[in-house]
Structures are given as structure tokens and as C-alpha cells.
Amino acid sequence: MCGTSGTLLPSSGVGPATINSTVSALRFLFTVTLNRRDLSRTLVNTRNPRKLPDVLSVEEAARLLEAAPGIKYKAALGVAYGAGLRFSKVAHLKIDDIDSTRMLIRVEQGKGRKDRNAMLSPQLLELLRLWWREGKRRGVMLPHGWLFPWRSRTDPISSRQLHRAVQEAAEVAGIHKRVSPHTLRHSFDTHLLEDGTDIRVIQVLLGHSKLETTALYAKVSTRTIHAVAGPLDRLMALTEGKSPDP
Known part of the structure; x- marks a missing residue:
């Protein structure tokens, strides 16, 4: 050795x-x-x-959520993708962490033991409300309790259970990419970047302390790659007397 x-x-x-x-x-x-x-x-x-993360397309992400095994898992995976949270943080969210007035999700003791806020879109809020109403009907939602409780109601769902759910959903949706607990978070970051969101804003949303960590997603953003005019394109454009496409 x-x-x-x-x-x-x-x-x-x-x-x-x-x-x-x-x-x-x-x-x-x-x-x-x-x-x-x-x-x-x-x-x-x-x-x-360091390997590049696997990222779903927007269409694949939609299929994955639709294939989730039940409304609770659809809402949980929706938080992972819609807010870019790790499964461990999704599992430990409480009902009171959802701030529908300020449209924020409170994340306690994130990476680096820092509290932060994650984004809460109107579509994600509606999905969470659907689950909350169903959870109340089932009698599993305790006042100030876990947003995604396990069978005992007093314990949260585990990251392992979410992992199994996302893999099951990927199989049902016919997604052949390697789907891991971080895939939805990676897809959230990449899709924001492709939609033109400033990388520094994405850094804040992810809770990254270093910009270079967030910059990793620029390497897997197809729109970012396609937006660059290659040197051969510029060379050919010069010889033909026209400007290369951006």
C-alpha cells in the first residue's frame, strides 16, 4: 500500500x-x-x-413528481425540487416552518449550523396545502408538529424513506438517469441558472458559503453551454464576413 x-x-x-x-x-x-x-x-x-452531478430536465422533474407514491411524498419531493432543500432538511421541516405570509420556508441549523430561509413558490405552497388537508383528514398532522410525519406522528419521515420514494418514482416515470437524494436539489439549482437567475442569488438560496460551490452547476447547465459561441463559429463567421450567433 x-x-x-x-x-x-x-x-x-x-x-x-x-x-x-x-x-x-x-x-x-x-x-x-x-x-x-x-x-x-x-x-x-x-x-x-469531483464528479458532475446528475440533473433532470424540467420535463423529467415533472414526471418524477407525478409518479411519487402518494400526496405526502409528492409534497416532500416538491419541496426538495421547488426549494432546493436536502432530503435531511425536508424530513425535519415542521408545520410552523412554512411562512405563507412572507412566502418563505425556514430551515433551522442548515449546513454550517446556520438558520436560513428558502424560497416558497405559490405552486409549492398549494401542493403543501393539499398535503396538509389530507394529513389532517388522516389525523397525522399534530399542532406545531412535523410537516412530513412518519406513522407514529411524533417522528419525522426519514431521509432513507424519501430516498426510496424518489427511486420508486424514477422507476415508475421511466427515468433511466441515476437518481440520488441530491438529484432534485441539483436540478433546482441548474434550472434556476438556465432561467437566467443570478448565480449569487442561487448561492443564497442554497445556503452555500462559497460561490465556487454554486458555480459547479454552470458546468451542467445546457443553456449556459449552448449560449456560448465557440471559437470555430467565430472563425467561420469572420471568414464569411458575418457575426456569430450568441
């Missing part, structure tokens, strides 16, 4: 996370336990390659 220089070989077949964990353990051993800092100088972390 280790080469002659003391570095971990990538040919060992283990992933970057395992390699970096081992490097940290060895660094602690050499620097703290053995007090031999010289032995840790060649230990370096391996970069974890």
Missing part, C-alpha cells in the same frame, strides 16, 4: 477517503505518538475527484 517514498499507492484499489483516513492516522502516529515529524513529511492526502 505504501511506496518506497512513504506515499500511498493509488494502485492499491482503495478510494481517496480510505487513503486520506490512513494518511491522517499515520501522521498522528509519527508526529504525536513517536515524535518523529521527519517520517510524516512524505505523507500527502489524495484528492477526491
